[in-house]
Amino acid sequence: MVVTPLEILKALVDLQEIDVRILELENDSKQIPNRLKEIGNIVGSKKTELNDELNRLDEAEMARRLAESDLKAEKEKIKKWESRLNDIKSNRDYQALSREIEACRKANLGIEDEILRKMQDIEDLKTSSGQKKEELAEKDAELSKERQALEEKLASINASIAGEEKGRNQAKERVESRWYEQYQTISRRREGIALVDVLDEHCQGCHMGIPPQLYNIILKGAQIETCPYCSRILYFKPALVDLDIEKASSGQE
Ligand SMILES: [Zn+2]
Secondary structure, three states, X not given: OOOOHHHHHHHHHHHHHHHHHHHHHHHHHHHHHHHHHHHHHHHHHHHHHHHHHHHHHHXXXXXXXXXXXXXXXXXXXXHHHHHHHOOOOOHHXXXXXXXXXXXXXXXXXXXXXXXXXHHHHHHHHHHHHHHHHHHHHHHHHHHHHHHHHHHHHHHHHXXXXXXXXXXXXXXXXXXXXXXXXXXXXXXXXXXXXXXXXXEOOEEOOOOOEOOHHHHHHHHHOOOOEEOXXXXXXXXXXXXXXXXXXXXXXXXXX
């Protein structure tokens, strides 16, 4: 546990540096799940497009087969009727059946057109679904690489955060809980920056001028003081650096 105001300030500054790094790491990692989801959506929608196309191809092939079997049946019917024509004695019946046969032939032309249209559709759909399949494979390969890289990055960020958390616990143990609580409260209100340094009699957080008497206290690190305007804890950087040097020369931790 640290006791002098300077030591407390130093410990809080160390804690804040860790917290700033943790926050940065968390911000970096926050983007990753979104991008992973985006990648999933891109691949998913390409797969859906391809499946739609393949379904249309199936439908076109089925329609063609149906039309072909219809045509076959109609042609057989015509054949039967034609052979029956020879047996018909009545002129009127003969004419009637001839007309039927003619109508059937005309209808068959429509079916043949339909078959040709379907064959064209099938050809087009085979081409476009083939292209879509290639696009999907390409995109999938490209995004798989990106996904893998992102997952690796996420794992490394999480490992870094875990390391920082360890250091944070150690830093936290060095400060009394009341200072830690105050640090946390200000930090929450000030977007993670609870301590700021002073420069030329100005707070480096809100850039307001600091009254001379207060400024002198901060330069010496005689007490822990907050900025009258933004309420952040103020410290004088060189004083903390001096503290490090003193510690190193006296052989302390
Ligand atoms: Zn301020």
